[in-house]
Amino acid sequence: MSDYLQVSTATETREVGVRIAKGAVAARLAASGQVIGPVTSVFWHHGAQGSGEEWQVLLYTTAERYPQLERFVLDEHPWTNPQISAVPIVQGSTEYLEWLSRSVEGAEA
Numbered sequence: 102m103s104d105y106l107q108v109s110t111a112t113e114t115r116e117v118g119v120r121i122a123k124g125a126v127a128a129r130l131a132a133s134g135q136v137i138g139p140v141t142s143v144f145w146h147h148g149a150q151g152s153g154e155e156w157q158v159l160l161y162t163t164a165e166r167y168p169q170l171e172r173f174v175l176d177e178h179p180w181t182n183p184q185i186s187a188v189p190i191v192q193g194s195t196e197y198l199e200w201l202s203r204s205v206e207g208a209e210a
Contacts, residue, residue, distance in 0.1 A: 103189030104164050105198055110174055110185050111142060111155040118156040121177050130170040131160035132204035161190075166205045 108131070112118040115136060122134030138156035145151070162170050167187060174185055190198075 103191055105190035105193065105201060106162055106164055106167055106187040107190055108160040108162060108167065108170060108174075108185065108187045110158045110160075110178065110183050111140075112158060112178070112183075113153075113155060113180075115139075115156050117179060118158045121174060122158055122160065124177055125160050125162075125170060125173055128169075128173060129205050129207050130166055130173050131162045132201040133161050135159045161201055163202060163205050 110121070112121065115138065118136040118138070122131070122136055125131040126134055136156055136158050139154045140157050141152060142155045143150070143152045160170060160174075171185055174183065193201075
């Protein structure tokens with residue numbers, strides 16, 4: 102398993118995405134975050150297919166910090182069942198990955 106993760110969620114507005122990203126970084130649950138959008142999402146919801154405009158939030162963290170980051174996103178997200186998923190970062194520059202680790206550990210980044 103990778104020690105590093107890219108965690109994603111989606112929000113209805115840019116403002117909510119930025120608030121979640123800023124909060125996760127401030128709490129040292131993520132080293133950085135990006136809010137991208139708007140993007141078009143197509144999904145199933147309450148038994149019907151839907152689509153809508155959303156903002157994608159990407160957060161970069163360690164596997165060790167993932168459980169706390171997931172809890173934070175669930176607590177801060179306005180939706181009752183937001184999409185939260187993580188994919189491993191299987192390669193990256195040594196300097197970047199060391200910075201990521203230091204950032205979530207609270208060490209001088």
